[in-house]
Amino acid sequence: MKWCWLFLFLSSFTYARSPLVIDIISSENFSQRYKEFLAGRSVLEVDDFHPSTKGSHIEIIEMVLLQQALFLGGEHRPVVFNPKPSVNVIEFSDLIAGDSLLLARSTWHEDLLDYKGSLYITEPLVEYGEYEAGFYVTKRNVALHDMPAERLNQLTVVANPRWKVDWRALNNTDINVVSFIGPWETMLEMVETNVVDAMLINFSVSESLVLNFEGREYVPINELKLLLPDSRHFVVSKRHPEGEQVFNALNTGLAILKQRGILKKALIESGFINGRVKDWHMVNESMLMRALP
Structure with missing residues (x-):
């Protein structure tokens, strides 16, 4: 007592x-x-x-x-x-x-x-090395869904130069980066209206990796991902x-x-470390290799 x-x-x-x-x-x-x-x-x-x-x-x-x-x-x-x-x-x-x-x-x-x-x-x-993102395009833009890495020099991706990590990662690829300083939603609208092809976004937690935003659906280019190096x-x-x-x-x-092991468990179960893209090609893999001892 x-x-x-x-x-x-x-x-x-x-x-x-x-x-x-x-x-x-x-x-x-x-x-x-x-x-x-x-x-x-x-x-x-x-x-x-x-x-x-x-x-x-x-x-x-x-x-x-x-x-x-x-x-x-x-x-x-x-x-x-x-x-x-x-x-x-x-x-x-x-x-x-x-x-x-x-x-x-x-x-x-x-x-x-x-x-x-x-x-x-x-x-x-x-x-460092755990943060990955996909190149999200409109679901209706079927021609881009299976774009090979060899054709990335034909892809336009919108990015905010103030997002230093995203900006540096994209500029370590052959991708054509379109600079835009403004709201995230406006950048996605640029994808929706075909001003640019894609936007760099965390992989969706949905089984299909589809991102649904205000009734519009976006999908990542298959088999390609980007390391955010920080x-x-x-x-x-x-x-x-x-x-x-x-x-x-x-x-x-x-x-x-x-x-x-709770930190890693949380990142995996939450979908942040996404097992569905584990074997996808990292288009800026050289940035990961430089970080290793």
Whole structure:
């Protein structure tokens, strides 16, 4: 009875403390999809990472892995996700100022190089060589579905030059890259209206790899994939008063998740590491070879 009372007291004390506030992107429906994925489960109970909603699943899995890592690292306070329209993959002003603690999304290491003095960078959630994408074309454009690698110099692919990793990967191929700075949806519309042939997109979690967006269907060019040559990490503010403590907990927890094989399991089950394209030809394979010791 004594131990039971002590446990209840400590639990009440833990959850009475102020929660950890973590930023997410408000322009996406991550919060709703996250709730649908949990389906009433505690985030600490999740051990099956298969998708339960349409669309890219990695954002939801990262929200789960982030909390599991924090808990394993000794940070047991409840988490509150704070939707912020200013949060995106290349903007860290609130983190640098210490107004935000950390982001619920991983970030390319290359985008963090100029901010190492202001941001703690965790061990990789996605290792170099694990991030692959397909060349998505409209389903009706049958002529492109089986384009051989030898004809890639005839393919036009839209890309945002501010997405440094995508841009560098595409420019290490014979593909004709069309520069466009603007919303993701507009880039997909360029594919839809035949302004360009294709767009680089994470492989869909559907069995057929078909991407359905607003009733329109897109498919990857068969047997071809592209390596995105970088690793992805969580970042924590160095100027936030809780930054160092939270970073240490997060990094410790990520190491435990990796050692237990949970990180790789989550990436595979979520469809991020897609077994259906395991044997597809990597058109920029030389970039992977240069990264090996």
